Amino acid sequence: MELIADRLTKQYGSKIAVDRMSFELKKGVIGLLGANGAGKTTLMRMMCGILSPTSGELSYNGLSVTSEEYRNVLGYLPQDFGYYPEFTGKDFLMYFCALKGLDKKAAKARCAELLDLVGLKDVAGVKVKKYSGGMKQRLGIAQALINRPEVLILDEPTAGLDPKERVRFRNLIEELGKESIVVLSTHIVSDVEHIADRIIMMKSGQIIWQGSWKESDGSLEDFYLKEFE
Amino acid sequence: MDIEQYYDKIYRYIFYKVNNRALAEDLTQETFLKFLKSECEEPERFLYTIARNLCIDEYRRIKPMTVEDEEALNVSYEFEDDLVTRQAIHEALERLEPEDREMVVLRFVNDEPIAEIARICKMSRFAVYRRLKEAKAKLKELLERGNG
């Protein structure tokens, strides 16, 4: 289980969003820290195979990130996502179960299980447009987990969650990190400080620091703020 | 065969036999491993058969309920007016015949169709129907009395 980026670059016109990034990710939780506009989303979209890099390579266990086999083990939560207005929470999950290749009976079982896991069981039949921000975000996380991903990519997953939901979410991520590669981007240090096995700090499309942060290294928050002043 | 579809059903089926979470999980996974080796075409019935046999093998080794399980029994669930405790459900189920208990689990917990239950239990559909009706009435009576 290894996701490898080699001198990955993405350029939009004259703007360089991601600049020659190289890293090797193994099983565990990886926190991608950086201010808005640092290139986190662009990087994550490339990791999902929906944006092709201008130059450089990205592969998972030797598979291209644009391959079917990779998509079969990928879970993705974008920074922002929508839904058909007529969808209930359950409809939404059933749709993505179908797209992820589950047959109807398996999809039903998986939906029930996921709705329970993210605490949306009681509102499964309610239209998504009536959901609060936090509920919608939990639905997005459930969607990403449908195919039991080996690579889970979460773009700003804690946005919109209330403090209680955040704690619940962190526990979930920690558990998932034991079996998969979980990459989560955030600009809030406390989201990843205690659960990330590894931190990658990004600024203007480049890695400015990466490694595992230990208590003995002092406050990650202070370090982060210093770097971004 | 899609494990996704049957995993929880088999887990619950076993849980009602062994009354222990961790053990039920172990046996569930063993059931699927055995099933996958067998390359059988008819998952539903065969899965239940494997699970049942594994439970019988395990039966002699099952110890009386642990303290942890006893504590878990005191968690209660609210249903509109009634307050049914896990303890009450456990006791009521204990008072059913093992065969009836099995049918109740298959029908009311796993929502299996009567025809399928008849095949799993090797009984006529009519017999299943009749015994389920009786078992249901008995369970309700026990639970209502227990809480009334």
Add this chain to the structure above:
Amino acid sequence: MKDRELKDALKAYAGTPDPFRKDAFIRSVAEKEKRKRATIPAQIFVQARYIRVYAWLTAVVIVLLPLFEASVKFAPLFKVAADVMPFLAGLGVIEAMRAEAHNMAELEQTTLLSAKSAFFARMILIGAAQFAAILAAAALFSKGEAGSMLTAGINLILPHCVTNILCFVLERTKFGRENVWSCFAVAAGVFLLKLIVETTAASFTPDNSLLLLLTAVLIVIEIVEFKKTVNTEELSWN
């Protein structure tokens, strides 16, 4: 005690297995099982369930129009059919672009079945339904007579084709993606263009072979533009 309550109580008693152990187990076993394959037909099958009824109905209405004429001898109905063609095409593209309009396309693209084929599948389905409807309508309007069937078919397909091409081009722009309803403006534009051509060139009737050639060229352009739109990458950046 109701049956429902008994069931719920029994289900709650068993609870659910530990999700993470289950996860690890299913994943370890799934590797040994056959991997699912993603195919375009599978995607088309899924999308067919999610295209709204009205999209199919609009195609059906086109087929129904000539049936009316047969019974009430209301000749201008063919002109009506030709006039609504741009709008039919526009609606089709709007329906196919629904996931994009509702910001769901990014999620669709990371699923097993589709890299970019969700939009492709929806457009193929709607396009095929509309195309079949147009052919059926042309045959019914001309009562099966080969010569007038060709003329009727060309008259219906041309505006449909032009609208689709322009819509595809529009949907590749950021504006188009964010304002899917603008396809309707395109349709209105083609409708006006059609009116202008019809009034200014009323006396000029080109022969069928020329029109047939034009239609063929437009269909080729339509396919090329469709492919380009399917392959567009989202260009937004923070």
